[in-house]
Amino acid sequence: MIEPRLIITNAQLWDPELSPATALAVTGERITAIGVDDDIAALAGARTTRIDAAGAAILPGFHDAHIHAQAGGLGLLGCDLDAEHSVEGYSRLIREAAAKPGNWWVVGSGWFGDAFEGGLPTRELLDELVPDRPAVLTSHDAHGVWVNSAALELAGITRETPDPPAGRIVRDEADEATGVLFDAAGELVTHAIPPHNPQHLREALLAAQERLFSLGITAWHDAILGEYLTLPDCVPSYLSTLADGSLKARVTGSMWWPPTEGTDYVGEMIAKVHEAQADGLDVRSVKIMQDGICENCTAALVEPYCEVAPETRGDSVIAPDDLKTIVAALDAAGLRVHFHGVGDRAVRECLDAVAHARAVNGPGQWHQIAHLDVVDPADFERFAELDVTANLQPLWARNDQEILERKFPLIGQRRAEYHFPFGSLQRAGAHLVMGSDWPVTSPDPLWGLHTACTRTAPAADVHALNPESRVPAQPEQRLDLATAIRAYTLGPAEVAGVAGDLGSIAVGKLADLVILTGPLASAADLDGVRVARTLLGGTQVYARPNSA
Structure with a gap:
């Protein structure tokens, strides 16, 4: 046997379930042996690097199944509000960004509505902070844009401006724009933002890579390859960093379907995917x-919203019959669909579209629906019946103030009982994967x-400022630790089509590994451990201070 270049012993291995093995060997970039300490240690040669894990957990590298890496990196490099959760904190960061030389437009992201009185910010506050030029700040969930008066004027938004399809201009009692634009309405302003310098976008993507490596993430699926609100197209950055080898993580992605396009766009979409594939980007799906x-009353619900908006059920971005036609055509072309489905009607429309594709094409591609708030x-059982993956954003499934005070009054108690129904989907046999949707929320697995x-x-x-966030939300929807780990490792690799190389600790697979600072006996340990090292193909790409 060829001498391993690395052996790790005295470990608690999750493959992704807890394994009786305690050690592994790496030759080249792949795992070549797994066993107990003495047997693996005996394989070492004079040049073999040895790591004693000291009983700590080793997992397959985390695989984020739904992320926007370049956008997260832009936040790291720009006006990133994510580190604060107060009007005072946001104000300080915005003033600092506005004071930087060369910033004519002030662009940033990461605000939470519950930090503001009434649940939303206003243009008046932003006018105080940035009085002399346009300011555009995307909410943490990427569905709202906070703008000042200069930005509204530049976009030509007045009290006569109609709401665009799949969007809403928030207005006051006099029908004046308050400074918050929901969903497609945000594009009325964001289209006017000067384009980013390509070098800056490269730097953002690479900054994101370093951040994700530090959290044990070695692979991710970028859920929007294309332009959306303030998010510039990330395809050029991926192609550039792939070409020069600076992008080292394992990346797949979904090509963005513009919401305004109809069934006649299918051919162009297929051509765009094939072009990206020819350029070396691993694209097998369409978003x-x-x-x-x-929260914006734009999620599509079966029954009307409660209290504040009892007259609306939300909009379907694509007419259900058109969605069926589009999905069947993409499925027939060998492409998977990565749906955004938040409300129960949207989720049902996505499932119906897959059912139509199955009826027309027979067993086909592995599709998935992300978010699944309601x-x-x-x-529930249709996910397993149709082989549709449930793509979960786990950090959202808790009693945050914004959820309790803004969301639940809109969806009502009955629907709140099935808020992010992870456990129900698991019990119904659904295939589960997890992603962060960063920069919507923290990418920390x-x-x-x-x-x-x-x-x-x-x-x-x-x-998590409110005491209720420490009280279990819908506790019957909890997942066990092994199921959750699988959904953050092997599950995403399976639905992305790369499980032959990634997602578990197995002989022959790439040695993409995360070593934690301690063992995992139960879910309670997750609040105490951190990432000690991240290995990509057996090579260390991150080491926590004092862990090298």
């Missing part, structure tokens, strides 16, 4: 957004796993 979000119980298993907020999360 289709079928609704908005509950799912009608009648549709350990935080996500903690919330998936406990339905409470991690202790260190700055956005």
Whole structure:
């Protein structure tokens, strides 16, 4: 046997379930042996690097199944509001960004509505902070844009401006724009933002890569390859960093379907995917957004919203019959669909579209629906029946103030009982994967796993300010630790079509590994451990201080 270049012993291996093995060997970039300490240690040669894990957990590298990496990197490099959760904190960061030389437009992201009186910011506050030029700040969930008066004027938004399809201009009692634009309405302003310098976008993507490596993420699926609101197209950055080798993570992605396009766009979409594939980008799916979000009353619900908006059920971005035609055509072309489905009607429309594709094409591609805030119980079993993956954002499944005060009054108690129904979907046999939707929320998989298993907020999360966030939300929807780990490792690799190389600790697979600072005996340990090392193909790409 060829001498391993690395052996790791005295470990608690998750493959992704807890394994009786305690050691592994790596030759080249792949795992070549797994066993007990003495047997693996005996394989070492003079040049073999040895790591004693000291009993700590080793997992397959985390695989984020739904992320926007370049956008997250732009936040790291720009006006990133994510580190704060107050008007005072946001104001300080915005003033600092506006003071930087060369910033004519002030662009940033990461605000939470519950930090503001009334649940939303206003242009008047932003006018005080940035009085002399346009300012555009996307909400943490990427479905709202906060703008000042200069930006509204530049976009020509007046009291006569109609709401665009799949969007809403928030207005006051005099029908004046308040400074918040929901979903497609945000594009009225964001289209006017000067384009980013390509070099800056490269730097953002690579900054994101370093951040994700530090969290144990070695692979991710970029859920929007294309332009959306303030998010510039990330395809050029991926192609550039792939070409020069600076992008080292394992990346797949979904090509963005513009919400305004109809069935006649299918041919152009297929051509775009094939072009990206020819350029070396691993694109096997198309992202289709079928609704908005509950908090904006743009999520598509079966029954009307409660209290504040009892007259609306939300909009379907694509007419259901057109969606069926589009999905069947993409499926027949060998492409998977990565749906955005938040409301129960949108989820059902996505499932119906897949059912139509199955009826027309027979067994076909492996499709998935992301977010799943509200799912009608009648549709739980359809995920397994149709081989549709449930793409979960676990960090959202908790009692945040914004959810309790803004979301639940809109969807009502009955639907709130099935808020992010992870456990119900698992019990119905659904295939589960997890992603962060960063920069919507933190990309930290350990935080996500903690919330998936406990339905409470991690202790260190700055956005979990209310005591209710420490009380389990819909506790019957909790997942066990092994199921959650699988959904953050092997599950995403399976639905992305790369499970032959990634997702588990197995002989022959790439040695993409995350070593934690301690063992995992139960979900309670997730609040105490951190990432000690991240290995990509057996090579260390991150080491926590004092862990090297």
